Amino acid sequence: MPDWAQAVRDRLAGLNLNGAREAEIVEELARHLDDRYRELLAAGLPEEQAHSLAVEELETRDMLAAQLRKTRLPAAREPMGFGSGGGNIMESIRHDLKVALRIIRAKPGFSLAVVFMLALGIAGNAAIFSIFNGLFLRPLPFAQPERLVDLDETAPKWNLKYVGVSNPDAYAWFKGNATFDGMAFFHGGGANLSNSSGVARRIKTATVTYRLLDVLGLKPAAGRGFLPEEDRPGGAKVAMLGYDLWQRLYYGDRRAIGQVLKLSEEAYTVVGILPREAILPPDAEVWTPLAADPNKASPFYLSGVGRLKHGVTLDQAKADLARIHREQAQAKDDTYPVMQPLRDRYLGDFRTVVNILLGAVGLVLLIACVNVAGLMLVHGESRAREISIRTAIGASRARIVRQLLTESLALAFIGGLLGVAAGKVCLHALVSLMPDDTPHWIRFDLDARFALFAIALTGAAAVLCGLLPAVQAASADTRGALQEVARSTLTRGKRGVLSVFVIGEIALAVILLISSGLLVQAFRKVLHVDPGFRPDNVITWSLRLPVAKYAKPEQQLAFFESLVDRLKSVPAVSSVSAASIVPLDGHMGYFFEAENGLPTKDQRPVVLQITALPGYLEAMGMTFLAGHDFTRHDEAADAPQVAVINEAFARFFWGSTDVAGRRIRYPGGNNKWMTVVGVIRTTMHYGLDGEIRPSVIVPFSVSTVNGMTIAMRTAIDPHSLASPAREIVRQLDPDLPMFDIRTMSERLERSLWVRRAYSWLFAAFAAVAILLAAAGIYGVISFAVSQRTREIGIRIALGARPAQVMRTVIGSGMLLVLVGLAAGLAASQLSARFLESMLFGLSTRDAVTCISVLSGVALVGLAANFIPARRAAAVDPMHALRAE
Amino acid sequence: MSNQSIDRDLKKGSAELLILSLLNGRQRHGYEIGKLIETRSKGALVFRVASLYPLLYKLEDRGWIQGRWVEKPGQRRRRYYRLTAAGRKILAERQVGWAAFVEAIRRITGAEYA
Secondary structure, three states, X not given: OOOHHHHHHHHHOOOOOOHHHHHHHHHHHHHHHHHHHHHHHHOOOOHHHHHHHHHHHHHOOOOHHHHHHHHHOHHHOOOOOOOOOOOOHHHHHHHHHHHHHHHHHHOHHHXXXXXXXXXXXXXXXXXXXXXXXXXXXXXXXXXXXXHEEEEEEEEHHHXXXXXXXXXXXXXXXXXXXXXXXXXXXXXXXXXXXXXXXXXXXXXXXXXXXXXXXXXXXXXXXXXXXXXHHHHOOOOOOEEEEOHHHHHHHXXXXXXXXXOEEEEOOEEXXXXXXXXXXXXXXXXXXXXXXXXXXXXXXXXXXXXXXEEEOOOOOHHHHHHHHHHHHHHOXXXXXXXXXXXXXXXXXHHHHHHHHHHHXXXXXXXXXXXXXXXXXXXXXXXXXXXXXXXXXXXHOOOOHHHHHHHHHXXXXXXXXXXXXXXXXXXXXXXXXXXXXXXXXXXXXXXXOOOHHHHHHHHHHHHHHHHHHHHHHHHHHHOOOHHHHHOOOHHHOOOHHHHHHHHHHHHHHHHHHHHHXXXXXXXXXXXXXXXXXXXXXXXXXXXXXXXXXXXXXXOOHHHHHHHHHHHHHHHHOOOOEEEEEEEOOOOOOOOOEEOOEEOOOXXXXXXXXXXXXXXXXXOHHHHOOOOEEEEOOOOHHHHOOOOOOEEEEXXXXXXXXXXXXXXXXXXXXXXXXXXXXXXXXXXXXOOOOOOOOOOOOOEEEEOOOOOOOOEEEEEEEEOOOHHHHHHHHHHHHHHHOOOOOXXXXXXXXXXXXXXXXXXXXXXXXXXXXXXXXXXXXXXXXXXXXXXXXXXXXXXHHHHHHOOOOHHHHHHHHHXXXXXXXXXXXXXXXXXXXHHHHHHHHHOOOOOOOOHHHHHHHHHHHHHHHHHHHHHHHHHHHOOOHHHHHHOO | OOHHHHHXXXXXXXXXXXXXXXXXXXXXXXXXXXXXXXXXXXXXXXXXXXXXXXXXXXXXXXOOEEEEEEOOOOOOOEEEEEEOHHHHHHHHHHHHHHHHHHHHHHHHHHHHHO
């Protein structure tokens, strides 16, 4: 007898079956071949022919081993994903895709709804992610930016988070540290740049230590950087031109190097051009050497940037600077070095806002996905018959899941494309709303990170939307689906899933609505804050007198006084004056002590000091609580010193506002006392939602300044005053540029920009969320009604009145809505905690917000239930019963 | 559904259905199953070793059928297959599906000639 076992074994070689299993297979197949062989012999075939025919059984087109490999190896048990039907992967994908596209085309209404919802969800995410990416993910344009840290000093006792670094401190850190490869310091400022044709322009400048370019890891675009000897007191007057200014002034010509630039009437020689990446100090158009004297005490005014040595951590560097600070002989314990990653210092304020917005758009997308999943589930239901036939004739569950997933992936892809396009439009709108002082180096254009994000988002959406319905559909009871009667009732499980979807959508929408309600309420609360001045109909603009031309304080005072006098003659001007700093425009801090003041313990709050001309407080619309303004008599250098203080100052130092006539002075026994002549109501100098600090307004005789901001109040459109003012300035000094021309209302708007933007963005997302949720409720209830047409028909035939039917339908729908409301309310109390810092003191349990959101959502839910309920009540019993 | 996928599913599904049907009510060994398919289809369907056994093993893997060795006096042992409970459920489903499918085809092709 032939050795069948050997023949079989030969063909199983290479399969690596386990021994016992292989023996069994060999035995079984050998037995089969033997049966076949005997049968052929019995039929009268010669032995040889019978043998070859029997062996042929093993040699059919599909090789035995190949077939067995598919079934016997564990990994290939039920090929999930690709290749289950034979054929290669690409062919399989193409096939699934073809089918998916056909089905998408065949149901345009369904497909459009799905694509639209996904696009809506993805658009918001795309826009907000672009901003997140631009602010926090895109690397700074410096070499190894992760090693760069911001250096500063903090002074809690002065009530200041950052005070800046003093010259001696900067020098001590620079000399004494062991953890930095390099350290540089800078100070931002401005200068009047005049060109050969005599037209002056105000530009932003920075004085920097000579190492700044090195520390940032940048090289000059042309020419050279500063030399150490130029960065010393009395060093040569040299400058580096910013790249953009170089382009504007010299059209990128290298001959700019060696040219002389007049900055505030002083001549500087251009020695180099800054590279485009030199974005620090922000917006500086010209750098000049700091040339500070490290041995002289100085105010705290410098910003610092350091490059950590390789492998040094932030904490090690902090400890290093703390050590140096302790060792400094003259160190007081008022200030203390602080450092943080560079990006955190410049953009950290936005992080919470952007994170919360990302969370919000994420929720919107989630709602969209739940909606789409519901639609798919319902859609899958109507396809149950097709799916059951396919299952019956042998399509595996994996194949069906794959087909359904391909469909949702295709839909998500189209939705993703549309969403990204719409997101770009939103982003442009958003960016165009940003104030022009947003750092110009923050860019929001698309990049690889964005592409990855969009793809991941779309894929996640597809899986979220498609997986559950696919699994549900694939496990559908095929017999049930094929039976005509069963076809019209939704299985209990699916109805449960749809109900959970509705509840989830409502809950998510409630979270968003309550959060946005809180933010909008907080915003309104901020808007209702009394700024302490009257911002309407006031235009402000700034002038800075070059010290080279106006060296003496008397000259400066004379200039500003004659300017104000002339401006008074401009028609329609009701009042005009000037101050060193107007509200929302910055800070200049000093320390004061009060005669017979309250004990201040360890606190030494920094006081905002403003030098003003008489009439400024009136022009700005500030209110006197006691006393009066100072006059021109008080401005004389030999006049007794006077000051106006704000309510915060009066309350902190004396606990009362009735303090006219009392005296204050700069700390130190030698300083002159100033008599308080007036107390004004505190203004929101740092923004309507900003801090409140004590402040002192002094005349020129107390503190002189060479730059002032002029405020002109009028009854007409304040913008119309800019051009007559410009003419008057030109008559007084044609080389003086006016800059920062803005009405006070515009300044107020700008100060509220971020809060306004995120509050309304959040509200927009919440509106989209409730619309989506309403569409979801409507869809699910409509579907449930259509599924129950027969039952409703029977009820009506049995005498139920339409009103009863409506009540039942609305009742079952509203139950879901109410559960969703409760869940959403509970969840929103948790999520609102993230908002707390943005709520301006508003409680996260703000009753007005919660009640109006809950009742609003309940109403929307009722409306969404009402239409299908009316349809149910209108069911014609005969028609419904005949449908079977 | 495309023709291609029907075609592919059909071949696979029908072979499974054939085997499940033949094992309905009694156990059979592989050679017998092959033989029955060939004779009952009057030679229209022929399963060779290379396609029959992999299919049997696959159905066994899925738990739809179960094979066990049976020894009879004077013979070498054979492996007999029988339906499991899961197999019976699948068979019932497949029969309904198949009937619906055949009916659908009949309605269409029949209408052509009616």
